Amino acid sequence: MDPKTLVDTLAAEHTLPDDAFLALLETDEADALLFAEADRVRRAVYGTDVYLRGLIEFTNFCKNNCYYCGIRRDNHNVSRYRLSEEEILSCCAEGYSLGYRTFVLQGGEDPYYTDERLCGIVSEIRERFPSCAITLSVGEKSRASYQAYFDAGANRYLLRHETADEEHYARLHPASMSLENRKRCLYDLKQIGYQVGAGMMVGSPYQTTENLLCDLRFLEDLRPHMIGIGPYLTHRDTPFRDMPNGSLALTLRLLAILRLMFPRALIPATTALGTIHPQGREMGLRAGANVIMPNLSPKDVRRKYELYENKICTGEEAAECRSCLDRRVEAAGYRTVVSRGDAK
Numbered sequence: 001m002d003p004k005t006l007v008d009t010l011a012a013e014h015t016l017p018d019d020a021f022l023a024l025l026e027t028d029e030a031d032a033l034l035f036a037e038a039d040r041v042r043r044a045v046y047g048t049d050v051y052l053r054g055l056i057e058f059t060n061f062c063k064n065n066c067y068y069c070g071i072r073r074d075n076h077n078v079s080r081y082r083l084s085e086e087e088i089l090s091c092c093a094e095g096y097s098l099g100y101r102t103f104v105l106q107g108g109e110d111p112y113y114t115d116e117r118l119c120g121i122v123s124e125i126r127e128r129f130p131s132c133a134i135t136l137s138v139g140e141k142s143r144a145s146y147q148a149y150f151d152a153g154a155n156r157y158l159l160r161h162e163t164a165d166e167e168h169y170a171r172l173h174p175a176s177m178s179l180e181n182r183k184r185c186l187y188d189l190k191q192i193g194y195q196v197g198a199g200m201m202v203g204s205p206y207q208t209t210e211n212l213l214c215d216l217r218f219l220e221d222l223r224p225h226m227i228g229i230g231p232y233l234t235h236r237d238t239p240f241r242d243m244p245n246g247s248l249a250l251t252l253r254l255l256a257i258l259r260l261m262f263p264r265a266l267i268p269a270t271t272a273l274g275t276i277h278p279q280g281r282e283m284g285l286r287a288g289a290n291v292i293m294p295n296l297s298p299k300d301v302r303r304k305y306e307l308y309e310n311k312i313c314t315g316e317e318a319a320e321c322r323s324c325l326d327r328r329v330e331a332a333g334y335r336t337v338v339s340r341g342d343a344k
């Protein structure tokens, strides 16, 4: 298929045969068309609206040891922190006054936050901010734990699958972690009734185009409400310290492909995208993304949540990011809205 046929077919069918997906992933010749078509579809479904999620990075303790991640257990150069319930609630209050109607509680897999503690925090946020969506992103748990958080008032859950290929998964994670359990978590979350977010890093070490095709097929099966992708970015204190960063171009191409596959999906222009290029998030919006997740964490802990190097927005106050974002989103041709921003 020529580039135009590839893009037209994807837009019409929301999928492609394996060989066509591989061709589209590997060429830059379809990019201009692909981005234009993705933006047309995003505007047809969501207009120019950009949804905001206030991200609260509430703990950087983690019991896991993922080879790519800067806050992995064996990184002893990290200064570890936890936010108290009061600190988390005051982030929410500040976020609310800045116009955020979704709070994302993200952290490493930190055993200090037992189900009881986490449910206590969720139900307190639910009570104080009844009009807001509560999103959790705290990793792999049992189905019973996910159910407990849901019953306490959580609505959404972010858990990237990272890669849907078994062999590739095993090269990114120690043997204590498995793709099988990761997938089990995602299907459990969906069955319980969460709006679920999955996703992968682009250009992570050893990733092949076939691996990315496998990610697309997995996403077609899971049908998540949200899909978060960003370039892999290296961190000096991980086993992957000498591995190159993922590519901006391939990340943008995948964003557009995902928009055409899932016209109604919530797709963030991620912080990693903004880190690999100063205009990365704006380019992401123009390639089909419709969500931005600004940081609401207290300024003094931001530098400590360093999943990768040179992360943006670590020196800014929440209010500074808010006004900076409005300007950036507008300059890119869209507008931020005060809304929970559920999927259409």
Ligand code: 5AD
Pocket: 068, 069, 070, 159, 160, 162, 200, 201, 230, 231, 232, 233, 234, 235, 272, 307, 308
């Ligand atoms: N580069 C890019 N993204 C990373 N993540 C973790 N480490 C890195 C890295 N070095 C992503 C993972 C995780 C999300 C919270 O951040 O995909 O799910």
Ligand code: FES
Pocket: 294, 312, 313, 316, 320, 321, 322, 324, 325
């Ligand atoms: Fe944080 Fe621009 S979004 S400073």
